[in-house]
Every structure is written in C-alpha cells, then in structure tokens.
Amino acid sequence: MSDFKRFDLKNLDDLRAALDQRGLELPISNNLAILGEKVVLAGRTLANRFVVQPMEGVDGDPVTGAPGELTLRRYRRFAGGGSGLIWAESLAVVPEGASGARQLRVTRENLDAYKRLVDATRQSALDEAGHAVTCVVQLTHSGRYSRPGGVVTPLKAQDNPELDRALGMEDLKPVSDDYLMRLQDAFVDSACLMAQAGFDGIDMKAVHGYLVAELLGARQREGRFGGSYENRTRFLRECVQRMMEELPPSCFVTTRTTVLEPSPWPYGWGVAERGVKGGQGQTAWTLDLSEPKRLMRELAGMGVPLFNVSMGYPRFQPYMNRPHDNPLAGKAAPPEYPLEGVVRFQQIAREMQRGAPELPLVTAGLAWLRHLMPQVAAGLVEQGWCTLIGQGRGAFAYPNSVRDILEKGLMNPRKCCITCSLCSQIMADGLGRGGCPVRDKDIYGPELVKGRAWAKQQEEKR
Ligand SMILES: Cc1cc2nc3c(=O)[nH]c(=O)nc-3n(C[C@H](O)[C@H](O)[C@H](O)COP(=O)(O)O)c2cc1C
Ligand code: SF4
Secondary structure (H helix, E strand, C coil): CCCCCCCCCCCHHHHHHHHHHHCCCCCCCCCHHHHHCCEEECCEEECCCEEECCCCCCCCCCCCCCCCHHHHHHHHHHHHCCCCEEEEEEEECCHHHCCCCCCCECCHHHHHHHHHHHHHHHHHHHHHHCCCCEEEEEEECCHHHCCHHHCCCCCCCCCCHHHHHHHCCCCCCCCCHHHHHHHHHHHHHHHHHHHHHCCCEEEECECCCCHHHHHHCCCCCCCCCCCCHHHHCHHHHHHHHHHHHHCCCCCEEEEEEECCECCCCCCCECECCCCCCCCCCCCCCCECCHHHHHHHHHHHHHCCCCEEEECCCCCCCHHHHCCCCCCCCCCCCCCCCHHHHHHHHHHHHHHHHHHCCCCCEEECCCHHHHHHHHHHHHHHHHCCCCCEEEECHHHHHCCCHHHHHHHHCCCCHHHCCCCCCHHHHHHHHCCCCCCCCCCCHHHHHHHHHHHHHHHHHHHHHC
16 A cells, blocks of 8 residues: 655654665754765866756757756855866757657757857856856757657657557557668767857766667667677767867866666666566566666766766656655556655665765755755765755755855745655657746746646647
C-alpha cells in the first residue's frame, strides 16, 4: 500500500522523527556557513555552493527560439538571488529536437539575444548579490519527447518495448547513425555559439530519457552508437571531446548526466543485468551504478571539471527526480512518501560523489524539504555526499532563498516551493510560459490558466 502523505514537518525534530520512523538516513547540520564557502573550479571561484539548476521556462520566441522578456526576468531574478552558479535550462540544438514551440533554441541568428541574456544575468548578480556569477548552459535534443512547434514528433535512440508501448512508438524506427553524426556537429556548433554568447561552461545534457540519455542504454542498437559500453557512451564522449577541442580555453565543458534510466535490462542505464520487480508504479530494474560511475570518471579524466546528476524519466517516475506532493492533472499521487524520494536521490548522489571525490558534484531534488532544506544541504556537504547544492523549483518559487540562507540563516516557509507541480503542468500543457504560479502569481497565474484551457480544448477535440 502506498505510504504517500503530504509534507507536514514543522521543524528539524519532525524531520529527524520522520527519518527514524522509516529507517532513512539523511545528514543534518546547523553549520550553514559551509554553504557560503567559495568553490574553485575550471579557473573560476564560485561565490558559494548554491547552483540554480536548469529549469525550462518555455518562454522563448516560438519563431526564432530566442529568449523572451520573461526569460530575461527569470535569469535576472535567479542571479540576483545569490547562487554562485546559474545553470541555464535546456536549449535545443536542432529544430526537430525541441521539446515544444517555446523551448529556447540555439541559432546563429539569435546569438545577440543570448549575449544580452548572459550580460543581464551577470549584471544582476553584481548589482543584487554583490558577486560575479558563473554561467553554464545546457544543450539538448528531446528525442522521444520532441514537440517542435508544439506538434508531437518523436525521435528515438532504440526500440524499448515498455517505453514504445507507453508512448505509442512501436512503429517508429530509431534514428540512424548518420543522423547522430550530423547531430554531433549541431551540438558542437551550438556549444561554440554559446561560448561566443559569453557562457562560462557548456553542459552536454544526457538526462531524463532524452535522446543522448537514451543512447547510454542502447544495448539493442546496432552500429557505432549501440551495443557495448564504449559504443553507447560514444555520442556523449565524442561531443565532449570535440567541444573541448573547438571551444576557446576560457569555456569549460560539463554534463548533467543521468545515473538511472529506469527501464528493465537490457534497456535502461544504471540498472543491473538481473532486475527484480519493483513496487507499485515501478518497473523491473535494480540499481547498478557501475557504468554511470565509470563514465563519470572517464569524463573527469578528459577534463570535465564538474558533474551534475539526475535520474528517472520525469514522464513516468516524476517522484524520483522531483519528489512532490501534488501530481500533474489526471496523474496518480506518488507511490511513496516523498521524503523517501529525497533520500534516494541524495544517497545515489553520495555514491556518485564517492566514485570521484575530487570532482565537484551538484545534487538536486531537495525542494520538498522546504524551509528545512538548508540544514540538510549543510549536512550533505559536510558529510561529503555532494559538493554543490542545486535548486530547481526552489529557484522558481523563491529566487532570493540563497541570500536569506546565507545572510539570515533561514528560509521563509511562506516563500518556499510547495511541490505542487503547477510549473510542470504549464510545461506539459504546452501553451503558457513557465514559472511559479503560486509564489509569482501575478505573472504565472494567467499563464497556467491559459495553458490549462488550451489543453482541455485539445483533449475534447481528441
Ligand atoms: C518546470 C521544470 C523544468 C525543468 N527543466 C529542466 C531542464 O531544462 N533541464 C534539466 O536538466 N532539468 C530540468 N528540470 C529538473 C530540475 O532541474 C530539477 O532537477 C528538479 O526540479 C528537482 O530538483 P528540485 O527539487 O530542486 O526542484 C525541470 C524541472 C521542472 C519542475
Ligand atoms: S509551481 Fe511553484 S510551488 Fe509549485 S512546484 Fe513549481 S515552483 Fe514549486
């Protein structure tokens, strides 16, 4: 039976009791000063250990793919809020790989718009937070979840019976090796453009079931990108290598890479050869981090200076990568108490960080803890579970949280994210521009309403 229940923890004692009751382990520390420590990487000094995680705002210009006025507002707020590193959201490198009509896209023509975005982000950090910020940008291809111009047009890396059935893609042929080789060029060209735009680092995104992540588990695929570990990781490694060769030395290459694509063997990534049936709502897989760790160490050996992790397919197991209280409209409540998801994420991050202790690792998935997050974050860093603390939904809801934590030693519970999934709902509906309709209601309330109405109309037409 599901153990699901919504957040009802008032203080750290309640959190400790909830952990004890379930036999869960999560470090907690009052040493919040550790979160304000500077971190040196790739020749830069991060002002503190906080990172704004990539959060797609679906507010780009549908024609050009350039950032819009709300994009600029979001990044100014993120940077002004005090994080040392802003990890900008996923930008599509080819039009057919966009997740929706309003996803940001890289083209030669919109380079100046990205220059303005980077300049505005840096200026806001200087003006509001009083420090220089480091800016990374994430490059992507949405693969099975591609929706260019808002029209579902999937592209997949391999046949995967379970995903194919769930997504109605049984008749779809995997993309060819030729397509993937052209796509590598597009990733590298886009990286060069984003370096010109002024980003400090480029993230070769390989996470959340998108095309590059799916390739990591393509054991059944033939040709140069499938089968053996070397072939499955080739696309990512070659892109990283080529970017390192072609980017100016001032721009580093990093990756947000999945540590778990939860499909049963021989599909999936981070799964053992012998899977066991999971619990309610889960598929048959058992975690095995040996390949993700090997890849992380190889990338570190190539010169990748930091590593960002996530896990799960947000479409099917959203409770894994963003533990939450409320699901998307019409979807089931999480099959577990969200604290279990928070702990699972942090424990997997710990295993990865221990696999390469010298490589700064960014964690995520902490928003459900609300105002209790800072002490857990401090515990995670103190105990070596991660180096940097990523905030995704927290940055949408409460962009100034980092300044509150570092200056006042607390988060205001009335400003925290309540893990209601409405920002994900805007994305899923595909019309409104994304942000937090709860804590930034005047701007995003109408965007949510508009998107919901449109999605319902589409539903009725079907
Ligand atoms: C609306 C929304 C958009 C997101 N966009 C991205 C994205 O562009 N790239 C990415 O790697 N993760 C994306 N994520 C995942 C977040 O970066 C983060 O991992 C997740 O929200 C869990 O962390 P949190 O508890 O701090 O929110 C998104 C999540 C949400 C809710
Ligand atoms: S809409 Fe706001 S409160 Fe709800 S999950 Fe997103 S960021 Fe959190």
